[in-house]
Amino acid sequence: MQRFAGLTILLLVFFSSMKGQDRYFSQQFANPMYSNPALTGIFLGDYRTSVNYRSQWPKALENPFSTFALSADVNVKLKGKSFFSNDRVGAGVQFFADKLGGFDFNTNQISLFGAYHKTLDVPSQLVLSLGFQAGIVQKNVNYDYLRFGDQFLEGSGYSNPTQEPAAENNYGYSDYALGLNLGRSPAEGAKFVVGFGMHHFATTNISFFRQLDDAAVIPNQVNLFTRLTGYAQAEVPAGDGFAISPRISYINQGPHRALQAGSQFLFDLTSDRSRILYLGAWTRFTNQLEKFGSESLTAFGGLKLGPVLVGLSYDSNISGIASPFGQRGSIEFSLIVIGNTDSDGIYCPEF
Numbered sequence: 001m002q003r004f005a006g007l008t009i010l011l012l013v014f015f016s017s018m019k020g021q022d023r024y025f026s027q028q029f030a031n032p033m034y035s036n037p038a039l040t041g042i043f044l045g046d047y048r049t050s051v052n053y054r055s056q057w058p059k060a061l062e063n064p065f066s067t068f069a070l071s072a073d074v075n076v077k078l079k080g081k082s083f084f085s086n087d088r089v090g091a092g093v094q095f096f097a098d099k100l101g102g103f104d105f106n107t108n109q110i111s112l113f114g115a116y117h118k119t120l121d122v123p124s125q126l127v128l129s130l131g132f133q134a135g136i137v138q139k140n141v142n143y144d145y146l147r148f149g150d151q152f153l154e155g156s157g158y159s160n161p162t163q164e165p166a167a168e169n170n171y172g173y174s175d176y177a178l179g180l181n182l183g184r185s186p187a188e189g190a191k192f193v194v195g196f197g198m199h200h201f202a203t204t205n206i207s208f209f210r211q212l213d214d215a216a217v218i219p220n221q222v223n224l225f226t227r228l229t230g231y232a233q234a235e236v237p238a239g240d241g242f243a244i245s246p247r248i249s250y251i252n253q254g255p256h257r258a259l260q261a262g263s264q265f266l267f268d269l270t271s272d273r274s275r276i277l278y279l280g281a282w283t284r285f286t287n288q289l290e291k292f293g294s295e296s297l298t299a300f301g302g303l304k305l306g307p308v309l310v311g312l313s314y315d316s317n318i319s320g321i322a323s324p325f326g327q328r329g330s331i332e333f334s335l336i337v338i339g340n341t342d343s344d345g346i347y348c349p350e351f
Contacts, residue, residue, distance in 0.1 A: 023054075024258070025332065026284075026298045026330070027300065027334050027351045028249060030334035030350070032348060034071075035197060035249075036195050037132055038130055038180050039131065039179075040073050040092045041076075041117065042115075042117065042346045043073075043075070044338070047338070047339040049337050051070055052332070052333070054066065054331070055331045056330040065099070066099050067096070069094060071095075073092025073113065074090065074092070075089065077344075087116070087117060089116055090116075090129075091114050091115075092114075094111050094113065096108065106141075109136065109138070109175065111134065113131060113132070115129055118130075123186065124186045127183050129180065129181040131180075133175075134175075139171060139172070142169070173204050173205070176199075176200070176201060179197035181195035181196075190235065191234065192232065192233065192234040193232070193347070195231055196229065196230050197228070197229040198226060198229075200224045200227055203223050203224075204224040205224075207222040225254030225255075226253070229250070233247040234247075241271055242268070243265075244263060244264075244265060245263060248261045256286070257286065258284060261283060262282020263280060264280035273304075274304075278302035278311070279301055281299050282300075283296070283298070284296045295318070296319070297318050298315045299313065300312070302334075307341050308336070308337055309350050311334040312333055314329060314330070314331055315330040315331075315332070
């Protein structure tokens with residue numbers, strides 16, 4: 001019997017051969033620690049909690065791809081008159097749940113974060129940050145939702161028991177990341193952040209078939225590609241209570257490349273930044289089918305009400321690649337609560 005004949009085997013090899021192309025968030029700074037661990041503890045307050053949810057292709061699939069993230073981080077200002085005065089230390093924790101509906105293919109991750117923020121210039125609030133992440137990842141698939149070719153029986157469907165060899169359906173591994181961030185946020189004038197993150201820098205085998213001996217038939221060693229992320233975003237005052245925030249980011253993960261570029265517009269509704277309306281749009285370019293071009297257009301709206309920030313975005317696929325499932329769009333929601341917003345802190349874009 002051919003060991004590679006079953007649909008499940010094909011799917012599992014496909015999941016592994018993607019080599020873990022990471023989940024993607026349109027609202028990059030609504031989930032900052034995921035983009036760069038150096039952003040841990042960078043916000044105007046003492047503590048921050050956030051919830052992020054993304055549903056991919058909800059109109060095309062009965063059980064769409066979904067990603068949920070729950071995060072919390074704090075920052076503590078160092079005191080005294082030494083070289084470390086005005087510096088800060090950040091710490092955080094994050095839980096991820098990623099689900100591929102229909103096949104009940106799940107990825108869960110819990111990570112701890114730490115960062116040190118060195119103040120290079122107090123008047124302009126020029127801060128250089130170094131961060132680190134360590135986490136544990138668990139992946140599993142439910143065979144009850146999958147069917148093999150040898151199970152098909154004419155007249156009764158997939159009713160036969162399968163003779164296909166099954167790979168382990170549950171495994172875990174450790175995951176690490178580090179990053180740098182440079183930010184400048186004077187009391188008046190333009191602000192900016194620029195940074196770089198490196199995820200999965202330790203080689204990790206993510207093959208479901210890691211325990212099988214016949215690598216010539218089924219790959220049992222599939223290493224997770226390192227993800228490199230670079231970004232820059234600014235906030236430029238452009239009038240009374242109005243600012244423009246251009247942004248650009250680039251992701252490279254093995255053969256996968258993605259560029260995001262666009263802008264947000266900030267409307268200060270109260271002149272003291274306690275209530276802000278955010279509107280924005282950006283385009284994502286990827287190398288789909290070995291050709292680098294536009295993939296999606298994102299429309300975004302957000303609102304800040306004191307310590308609470310709410311963001312909603314929709315990604316519309318504009319790549320022109322035909323889909324038998326119809327419109328392929330994605331909805332993303334974020335909720336952020338920042339404690340003690342009257343205290344000082346380090347500037348970071350909210351979304």
